Amino acid sequence: MHQPFNLDFTLNSGQTFRWRKVDESWYGVIGSTAVKALQIKDKLILKANEALEEDIVLRYFGLKDDLLKIYDSIDKDQHIHAALKAYRGLRILKQDPWETLISFITATYTNIRRVETTLGELCRRFGVASMFNKERVYLFPTPQAILSHGLKGLYETGLGYRAPWILEAAKIVEANPDLLPSLAEQQYEEARLTLLNKKLFKGVGNKVADCILLFGYGKLEAFPIDRWVRRSLVRCYRQLFDTELISKLKDKSFTTTAYNKVRLKMIDYFGGYAGYAQQYLFTYERLGSNSLNP
DNA sequence: TGGCAC
DNA sequence: GCCAT
Numbered sequence: 001m002h003q004p005f006n007l008d009f010t011l012n013s014g015q016t017f018r019w020r021k022v023d024e025s026w027y028g029v030i031g032s033t034a035v036k037a038l039q040i041k042d043k044l045i046l047k048a049n050e051a052l053e054e055d056i057v058l059r060y061f062g063l064k065d066d067l068l069k070i071y072d073s074i075d076k077d078q079h080i081h082a083a084l085k086a087y088r089g090l091r092i093l094k095q096d097p098w099e100t101l102i103s104f105i106t107a108t109y110t111n112i113r114r115v116e117t118t119l120g121e122l123c124r125r126f127g128v129a130s131m132f133n134k135e136r137v138y139l140f141p142t143p144q145a146i147l148s149h150g151l152k153g154l155y156e157t158g159l160g161y162r163a164p165w166i167l168e169a170a171k172i173v174e175a176n177p178d179l180l181p182s183l184a185e186q187q188y189e190e191a192r193l194t195l196l197n198k199k200l201f202k203g204v205g206n207k208v209a210d211c212i213l214l215f216g217y218g219k220l221e222a223f224p225i226d227r228w229v230r231r232s233l234v235r236c237y238r239q240l241f242d243t244e245l246i247s248k249l250k251d252k253s254f255t256t257t258a259y260n261k262v263r264l265k266m267i268d269y270f271g272g273y274a275g276y277a278q279q280y281l282f283t284y285e286r287l288g289s290n291s292l293n294p
Numbered sequence: 295t296g297g298c299a300c
Numbered sequence: 301g302c303c304a305t
Contacts (some may be wrong), residue, residue, distance in 0.1 A: 107301090110299095114300080155299090158299085160299025203303080207301060254301090
């Protein structure tokens with residue numbers, strides 16, 4: 001197998017919300033195929049309920065990234081070094097853009113556990129069910145499925161004030177089938193502008209856009225800055241910023257202007273794989289160095 | 295800048 | 301973390 005790889009770190013690092021661990025196995029969906037994934041030592045064992053191209057699997061789990069080369073390029077200081085060591089094998093997934101869009105709109109101003117519950121409910125109600133062994137797995141609902149249930153149905157999933165945003169997103173994607181695929185053709189900064197400047201989707205700001213581009217499109221320079229990354233930057237990377245920017249990183253005055261200054265500085269610092277650096281700093285800050293107890 | 299569905 | 305003000 002492509003090394004290094006750690007399935008638990010990858011699926012527990014806040015980039016995906018729908019994988020479920022039962023005993024030693026993870027149940028989830030790749031494309032529209034229900035799968036069971038299990039890592040034993042260096043082997044990734046994949047069982048699917050229908051034919052699934054190996055290429056699709058490699059792509060999904062980020063196994064096509066040359067992780068050692070990436071480590072080499074971002075291993076710039078003792079802080080990132082410790083994070084890379086603690087979470088060695090953590091990879092950035094390449095998830096479905098539509099699911100990623102809705103997931104990260106849902107993930108603002110809450111915690112991961114609640115996002116998991118809400119998205120689980122969304123999929124349970126609106127998604128196509130499929131069985132794997134004794135585990136029931138739901139596909140992520142299509143825009144059409146969401147539209148057919150309407151706003152009331154969305155509210156019942158616990159989406160709260162995001163319900164209308166999700167409905168609106170479904171309308172936009174349904175009306176423009178080429179929109180999400182076209183972002184894949186664009187470079188990171190261009191795709192980012194498409195998402196943000198046109199104010200395409202309600203609920204998609206700086207951070208959510210960067211998450212979508214990183215986890216849904218594999219734009220590996222994207223550097224999403226959330227509260228954990230902010231904490232990490234204040235704690236370990238103070239020297240890269242002036243005191244004004246540091247104080248903004250610490251509180252609510254973290255505006256778009258500040259976000260962009262920090263983002264560009266970090267991409268400049270870590271280079272084209274800044275997104276990987278971000279994911280390790282995020283996980284290290286959130287879960288600590290005790291990687292056995294995530 | 296403050297308020298926010300569950 | 302984003303939106304509306």
